[in-house]
Amino acid sequence: MVGSRIRELRAARGLTVTELARRAEVSTGLISQVERELADPSLVTVRKIAKALDVPLFSLFEESETDDVAVVRRHTRMQIQSPGGILYSRISAGRGRLEVLQGTLAPGTASADEPWSHPSEECAVVIAGKLVVEVAATERALDVGDSCYFNSRLPHRYVNPHRKPAEFIISITPPSY
Incomplete structure (x- = not known):
């Protein structure tokens, strides 16, 4: 799930895999593998990617919701x-x-x-x-x-x-x- 979310946010910002990798200070191959769900990134890596995308870390793990009120069980x-x-x-x-x-x-x-x-x-x-x-x-x-x-x-x-x-x-x- 995190890989597809990263891909979605990267594309929405008009970034290439190479540009995101450079900003996050990780390899292009790692970004590619994460986006294709072939690798599970460490928390340190996810934190770097979130910072490079200018989003909170946990937003990489969430699904879109549009309700004004949310209950978390x-x-x-x-x-x-x-x-x-x-x-x-x-x-x-x-x-x-x-x-x-x-x-x-x-x-x-x-x-x-x-x-x-x-x-x-x-x-x-x-x-x-x-x-x-x-x-x-x-x-x-x-x-x-x-x-x-x-x-x-x-x-x-x-x-x-x-x-x-x-x-x-x-x-x-x-x-x-």
């Missing part, structure tokens, strides 16, 4: 595993100006090897365990019920240095994960 939530150890489950419908995700970060892991940025605003609230939010090289320790709001243009990542999983809800506007 828990058992039908889209999930994606980040290389850093976060399992994301999309709570929101995946369209519009707000994205809401539930994240679970395994003990001793981080959302990314290095902090990264994207053009959004973000708010995270811890619902189980403890979480460290690293923004602009400053760490903020959060307990259950604590939240942290920040400009996502600042390099950031989520870290769980503890022995139990951390669960949290993230709201991002506009969607850009």
Whole structure:
């Protein structure tokens, strides 16, 4: 499904496979294989492609809906595993100006090897365990019920240095994960 969505968005922007590959800093062959559903790209690759297409990452996995009201059932939530150890489950419908995700970060892991940025605003609230939010090289320790709001243009990542999983809800506007 992600391959056909990438092809659709690439074509809508008038980009060739080569142009998209250059913008995403991946090989032309990889883009071609992904679009033809011959390869499953890593989350890092999908993130690069989404950035090159100027769309939120989760939009590459969604099907078009036109309803003004959307219900997302828990058992039908889209999930994606980040290389850093976060399992994301999309709570929101995946369209519009707000994205809401539930994240679970395994003990001793981080959302990314290095902090990264994207053009959004973000708010995270811890619902189980403890979480460290690293923004602009400053760490903020959060307990259950604590939240942290920040400009996502600042390099950031989520870290769980503890022995139990951390669960949290993230709201991002506009969607850009």
